[in-house]
Amino acid sequence: MATMKESTKNNFLSPLAISLISVFVLTPIANALYDPKQKSIAIITPVLRFFSYMWQYIFNYKVSVWIILLILVFIIFILKSVEKLKLKEIESQVLNTKKPSFLRYTEGVLKEWKWSWKYDIDPIRNTFEIVDLKPYCTKCDIKMLVDAFGDTYTCPNCNHFKSVLQTPSEHPIKIAALIGNKIEKNEY
Numbered sequence: 107m108a109t110m111k112e113s114t115k116n117n118f119l120s121p122l123a124i125s126l127i128s129v130f131v132l133t134p135i136a137n138a139l140y141d142p143k144q145k146s147i148a149i150i151t152p153v154l155r156f157f158s159y160m161w162q163y164i165f166n167y168k169v170s171v172w173i174i175l176l177i178l179v180f181i182i183f184i185l186k187s188v189e190k191l192k193l194k195e196i197e198s199q200v201l202n203t204k205k206p207s208f209l210r211y212t213e214g215v216l217k218e219w220k221w222s223w224k225y226d227i228d229p230i231r232n233t234f235e236i237v238d239l240k241p242y243c244t245k246c247d248i249k250m251l252v253d254a255f256g257d258t259y260t261c262p263n264c265n266h267f268k269s270v271l272q273t274p275s276e277h278p279i280k281i282a283a284l285i286g287n288k289i290e291k292n293e294y
């Protein structure tokens with residue numbers, strides 16, 4: 107994926123980069139190295155000649171305002187195009203990324219109680235975690251309310267009461283572990 111990303115960017119930039127380099131770098135270099143008196147490429151102090159030419163080229167007379175504006179427009183165009191490409195890439199990645207099928211597995215009986223849960227992304231470990239794990243009321247099949255300590259549940263409809271302390275085998279940590287195990291073994 108990373109290689110694909112890089113190659114797209116390079117393919118896009120190279121023609122523009124090449125024309126910019128040839129116009130604004132290679133031409134002055136060639137001119138700087140060319141000795142008009144001897145009508146050949148200078149061999150004596152070409153480095154000094156190059157810098158003196160570049161100095162004149164950039165600061166004295168060769169670069170007019172419109173060239174600078176043209177360069178700015180080019181740079182803005184390149185930046186905007188790269189930004190657009192990146193957005194398209196992200197869009198296609200989102201569209202192509204298939205959601206894992208277990209995300210549809212959000213309720214079930216693991217031991218005796220029926221539970222429901224959701225998934226959230228753990229940004230640090232970059233994995234899914236089970237959240238909002240709550241049992242259903244046995245009588246009404248309604249999601250129960252959990253107390254502040256997370257060990258008792260009450261039905262909002264019939265006040266049916268479940269306690270993890272009385273039924274430790276239904277502890278949500280164990281239930282979450284069982285759900286994780288089923289997902290790992292593809293048994294949901």
Ligand SMILES: [Zn+2]
Nearest residue numbers: 243246261264
């Ligand atoms: Zn109930």
